Amino acid sequence: RFTDILHEKGYAYISYLQPACKDWNEDLKAQHGITPIPAKPHPKLEACKELCGEIRYLCSHIKSVKNPHEMLMEHYEKAVPLMQSSRSTDRQKAVLMEQLLSMAVYALFAVMAQYRQLEKPMNFKQLTDELCHSYHPHQDRGKLKTKAEDIQQDVNAINAQLKTSGIRTLEDKQKLIASYMSFALNCVKAQIFICLEEQEQKIEALQKQNEERVDYMQAVCEEFMQPGI
Template identity: 90%
Template sequence: MAEYVHFTDEQKQRANSVDLVDFLRRQGEQIIRSGREWRWKRHDSVTIRGNRWFRHSAGQGGLAIDFVQEFYGLSFPDAVTLLLGGEQGTAFRQSDKKVPETERKEFILPEAADNMRRVYAYLLKQRYIDRDVLTHFVREKKIYEDKEYHNAVFVGCDENGTARHAHKRGTYSNAAGYRGNVEGSDPKYSFNYIGTSDTLYVFEAPIDMLSFITLHKNGWQQHSYVALDGVAEHAMLHVLSKNMYLKNVVLCLDHDPAGIEASGRLAGILHEKGYTSVSCLQPACKDWNEDLKAQHGITPIPAKPHPKLEACKELCGEIRYLCGHIKSVKNPHEMLMEHYEKAVLLMQLSRSTDGQKAFLVEQLLSMTVYALFAVIVQYRQLEKPMNFKQLTDELCRSYHPHQDRGKLKTKAEDIQQDVNAINARLNTFGIRTLEDKQKLIASYMSLALNCVKALIFICLEEQEQRIEALQKQNEERSDYMQAVCEEFLQPGI
């Protein structure tokens, strides 16, 4: 039986009040102003205003939750979770100002203990933080031990040095990793250090930040660091706004699917804010403290790559191989449309056989290949050298898992939008300008990317089905063995 996910009325109200323009921009979508409303470029029949949307082609509309269910193919619980930021703690701007907000409690730092024996023991002996680094923050009164529970408290201060935020971390070795923020904490002022160079390093948690500094101790005080206490952008943006000389941002989030997606989302936000020097630096293991543990001979938690990114890399390699083994194509657009007509019908099916899925994969791969051939043709007309390795590398770089949402039906709509855009550009009379050709190239590349997204969805769905089937077999085998054992244990047998 599926697990029931309960949301309070207040949570559902907040989810339904999310500003859809803000939401779509966070997903990397393009929104165009249309009078007092906004028009979604990917679905030009959809207009948006605040938390409301309307699809003119279908004569339907609704609020934010309906929107995510309709266009991202998510269930009600998944839609609400996405709008509320999910496990990653992302908060989207609210549109409906009438939604009551919980009054923030007064921020009071926990009372400090008489000494810091447990915090020092925990951070030095279990987390392997460098003593000099730890002592620096202790002297700055940014780390201390609370009296009641002996938690490590990481303090964030405002520009005047006043404590405005505190994150608590349990120090008992047998504890299940307690952590949480002190009530009333202002998320803009999380644990940080401001240096003099133009570089800001961004982390998920204070211990990640301290671990990174320990690993890169030489000259560490020149640079700036901030711990987000999750992956919300508020603290990072606040540090940048108050220290205008910070130009280079290095995202050092966890090496797992959540951290990878958050890095992509934060990079997008930074680019929107005008920051051009944004990079990602991943730990070799799951996080920076695991890297530090590994240096001390402790078996670390390994990194967990994003399954969508791994699938994308494999597919781009296969696409490059296919492109290299096709000698020439007289009319790539014609071939593209031929495979599109076969694929589009299959993508609309609610259920499909294994044979139909395999056939669909062939069509999508062919569409991607011929879209890239069409791009090559356009570049030749521009007398600009381009090869398939460059194009598939660009295809792989342009894929961001945090922007890849929804079911196969949604991806079919995206592909159809791209095909319509391409045909509209090709059917325009007159000589194409340089800008026209560049837009046509962008449309073909968008189509290729959306085909890859559809292929990734099919690939991962098949993997999940195989895993579920294997788990079911194991459960049935376990039940059978248990029944056999019980039978033999009965009296008289």
């Protein structure tokens, strides 16, 4: 976050230090012989890496796509009602995850097609690495509805650029590539939200079960402690 701010201020060369443990306070504890809380990977970053790995795997195992934009739009039309649903079942969420994954894959195929036209060598590992590195957790806010709106904006931008008449300039192609990459990233963000939301729901359900069990055990103990029992 601070790096982005400094870049905006014109600072090109920026470096920063990170604590070895959870934070600097924990580093100080470690220096004084107190057991520190270890650092943990950011859950959103971990999810992003995993999803980009899945995208890379699919891209590398699909031989070719004749019209990636058409395929992208086909999956997008199926995903729209699922993203707009306020209460989705587990099955609907699973289907949406599949649609979002496919949309990201076809977006990268569309990017690859543009790079071929520019005669610029590029492979899917490079594209998925770029996709993963472009993800910043502090910029990833909002619920699924927000993600759907961002994806819609990307679709509108892509379609507007594709419908523009005339020969596309280098700048036009670069803008189109950027729009497809933004689309793919927003698909990944939506997947991250769904994944982490499911994890939170499972944790909450487990906590509720534990609380109910504790309440039950306390009730049993109180019953046995009553006089005459």
